[in-house]
Amino acid sequence: MTAIEIPAPAPVTTSPERAHKVFAFTSRWRWEEIAFWLAAAISIVVFPTHLVLIAQVLITGLFALSFDLLVGYAGIPSLGHAAFFGIGAYTAGLLARAGWTEPITGLVVAAVVAGIAGLILSVVVSRLTGIALIMITLGVAQFFYEAAHSARNITGGDDGLSGINIAPIFGRFAFDFYGQTAVIYTFVVVFLLYLVARRIVNSPFGLELKGIRENVRRVPAIGIPLRNRYMVAFTVAASLAGVAGALLAQITQTVALSSLSFERSAAVLIMVMIGGMGTLIGALVGAAAYMVAQDRLSDLNPVYWNFWVGLLLVLFVLFARGGLIGGVDRLVVWIRAKQKKS
Amino acid sequence: MIGNLLYIIFSGVAYGVLLFLMSAGLAVTQGLMRFANLAHAAFAMLGGYVAVTLMNTYSWPFLLTLPAAALATALFAGMLERLLFRRFYNVSQLYQIMLTVGIVSMSVAAVTFIWGSVNQPVRMPPYLSGSIQVGSFDIDVYRLFLILAGGLVVWALIWGIDSTSFGAKVRAAVDNRRVTASCGINVDRLFMLAFFIGSALAGLGGALSVNLVGLSPTFATDFLIYVLIVVTLGGHGSMKGALGAALLLGVVDVAGKYYVPQTGPFIIYALTITVLFWRPHGLFARA
Numbered sequence: 308m309t310a311i312e313i314p315a316p317a318p319v320t321t322s323p324e325r326a327h328k329v330f331a332f333t334s335r336w337r338w339e340e341i342a343f344w345l346a347a348a349i350s351i352v353v354f355p356t357h358l359v360l361i362a363q364v365l366i367t368g369l370f371a372l373s374f375d376l377l378v379g380y381a382g383i384p385s386l387g388h389a390a391f392f393g394i395g396a397y398t399a400g401l402l403a404r405a406g407w408t409e410p411i412t413g414l415v416v417a418a419v420v421a422g423i424a425g426l427i428l429s430v431v432v433s434r435l436t437g438i439a440l441i442m443i444t445l446g447v448a449q450f451f452y453e454a455a456h457s458a459r460n461i462t463g464g465d466d467g468l469s470g471i472n473i474a475p476i477f478g479r480f481a482f483d484f485y486g487q488t489a490v491i492y493t494f495v496v497v498f499l500l501y502l503v504a505r506r507i508v509n510s511p512f513g514l515e516l517k518g519i520r521e522n523v524r525r526v527p528a529i530g531i532p533l534r535n536r537y538m539v540a541f542t543v544a545a546s547l548a549g550v551a552g553a554l555l556a557q558i559t560q561t562v563a564l565s566s567l568s569f570e571r572s573a574a575v576l577i578m579v580m581i582g583g584m585g586t587l588i589g590a591l592v593g594a595a596a597y598m599v600a601q602d603r604l605s606d607l608n609p610v611y612w613n614f615w616v617g618l619l620l621v622l623f624v625l626f627a628r629g630g631l632i633g634g635v636d637r638l639v640v641w642i643r644a645k646q647k648k649s
Numbered sequence: 650m651i652g653n654l655l656y657i658i659f660s661g662v663a664y665g666v667l668l669f670l671m672s673a674g675l676a677v678t679q680g681l682m683r684f685a686n687l688a689h690a691a692f693a694m695l696g697g698y699v700a701v702t703l704m705n706t707y708s709w710p711f712l713l714t715l716p717a718a719a720l721a722t723a724l725f726a727g728m729l730e731r732l733l734f735r736r737f738y739n740v741s742q743l744y745q746i747m748l749t750v751g752i753v754s755m756s757v758a759a760v761t762f763i764w765g766s767v768n769q770p771v772r773m774p775p776y777l778s779g780s781i782q783v784g785s786f787d788i789d790v791y792r793l794f795l796i797l798a799g800g801l802v803v804w805a806l807i808w809g810i811d812s813t814s815f816g817a818k819v820r821a822a823v824d825n826r827r828v829t830a831s832c833g834i835n836v837d838r839l840f841m842l843a844f845f846i847g848s849a850l851a852g853l854g855g856a857l858s859v860n861l862v863g864l865s866p867t868f869a870t871d872f873l874i875y876v877l878i879v880v881t882l883g884g885h886g887s888m889k890g891a892l893g894a895a896l897l898l899g900v901v902d903v904a905g906k907y908y909v910p911q912t913g914p915f916i917i918y919a920l921t922i923t924v925l926f927w928r929p930h931g932l933f934a935r936a
Contacts, residue, residue, distance in 0.1 A: 378743060384742060386750075430926075431922065431929075435925065435929055436742075437679075437683065437742060438679055439930075442877035442921075445873070446874055446877075446922070447922075450914075450915065453914060569870055573750055576747060584743075610761045613755070613757060613758040614762070617750075617752065618755055619751075620750065621733070621748060623747075624744050624751065
């Protein structure tokens with residue numbers, strides 16, 4: 308895996324002070340995180356014509372973040388994470404169409420609905436491994452896709468939902484044509500949820516998840532209820548994905564059927580791999596790299612895009628499993644080692 | 650009424666045989682190496698394209714394209730196995746999934762690039778099209794051919810696993826790879842051979858399925874879910890389990906499309922989820 312949390316020496320005797328030190332070290336703000344959020348904030352000011360893209364990058368980043376909690380921390384592979392993104396998007400969209408246009412409660416409801424869907428699915432998922440686990444996540448996502456596709460009178464089928472009107476935030480900040488409100492709203496929500504996710508992975512619960520990822524068999528042996536942890540992780544990841552979907556529905560005022568598609572589930576896998584699994588910030592960096600590249604290369608035939616993305620995924624998994632963040636970390640370690648020598 | 654039921658069972662079994670051919674390889678290789686090969690349905694797709702190209706461009710007779718498709722798929726998959734997959738047997742399943750999803754993405758793009766995104770036309774030879782009248786039933790000749798030819802392959806496969814030395818070694822390795830290796834059996838070579846045969850079957854299944862379900866670049870992802878369902882419900886590495894699951898899936902799918910067409914594939918998913926709630930290790934798994 309990535310060689311990121313390793314630098315803390317293994318404690319010979321455990322004392323509260325020592326544990327505090329280790330936790331403080333692993334939960335420190337890394338410079339990649341600060342750089343990413345600074346870059347995001349600056350780009351809002353510097354690229355006023357690309358606000359919609361920036362907002363979409365942040366939303367996709369949140370979606371990738373939720374996937375990283377699942378894959379990079381709990382080690383649960385899923386090929387159907389788009390299901391929760393779509394559920395959140397449709398919940399927010401339908402809620403607004405039904406007249407509940409307040410955005411923040413809309414996000415909360417979407418999080419709850421997606422979380423409940425995740426909780427129900429986690430009952431099955433927590434009992435499965437390997438092929439069966441992949442199959443069930445893929446199958447459930449396809450199920451929702453087909454359901455949204457055929458329930459035309461509710462979801463609009465192929466055409467999706469459109470004409471979603473969202474009330475001004477706090478009754479004051481209306482969504483404008485240029486996306487200024489949208490991008491700031493997205494930035495604040497995603498940043499706050501990033502802090503939440505950070506808190507989760509740095510808590511004892513997060514440590515247990517990492518334990519599950521590293522050695523599934525040993526975790527129950529030290530008294531951690533495995534199924535319970537799987538279920539909690541799955542539910543949290545689902546509800547964060549739901550918020551991402553709801554945000555996209557609110558700021559674009561549409562919900563597309565593609566929000567539930569297999570392509571989206573596969574894309575998030577690629578983003579997390581490229582950015583660096585199990586680092587949280589890697590998910591955001593990977594999503595940004597993917598989205599910006601896709602935007603720059605939008606003239607490119609999507610066929611070529613899929614080919615190169617697939618190749619990139621294969622190359623990363625062969626040679627750079629730490630992703631971009633892991634690569635940068637290795638570079639830093641290498642430079643420091645060189646400096647020490649000279 | 651009875652006629653409908655017979656029709657459903659007949660078509661369902663034909664479809665089930667196809668699904669079995671496409672999944673058998675994955676059931677064995679997954680059982681042997683615990684390698685989550687999500688590109689297995691892409692192998693079947695490759696077999697389909699090889700057969701269609703040989704038929705339409707080089708006007709090969711249909712029956713001759715079948716072994717060619719199987720061989721071409723097996724060679725290609727075998728190459729992938731030697732070059733890439735074998736490096737991933739002892740790493741986390743996460744990476745196996747990433748690797749094979751990348752390969753699926755590349756293969757879908759490559760196939761679209763070469764053959765386009767349209768459905769490939771196929772014309773079956775006259776002796777395999779139309780239907781024959783038996784009593785008051787119309788029997789579709791191609792489906793009958795599928796059941797007979799596919800049945801033969803299935804029988805050969807099960808006989809091979811049950812009654813040959815190779816099959817015994819495979820069964821042993823599925824049960825316990827390390828002990829098998831310590832008995833002096835070369836598990837790596839065993840696996841290579843099993844992978845080769847399994848991919849050939851997938852290519853054959855792909856070639857046979859073109860006339861029934863069509864062929865376009867979405868084949869690799871559309872059939873992935875069916876293949877995974879068969880392997881999951883069949884239980885790890887069990888041929889008969891996979892056969893049972895494939896036939897059940899085929900019949901239920903055809904019945905669902907016949908009686909409640911508006912529900913689409915829901916019945917399949919509902920059935921799968923129910924079964925997994927009840928038996929998480931598959932329908933035919935040993936306890």
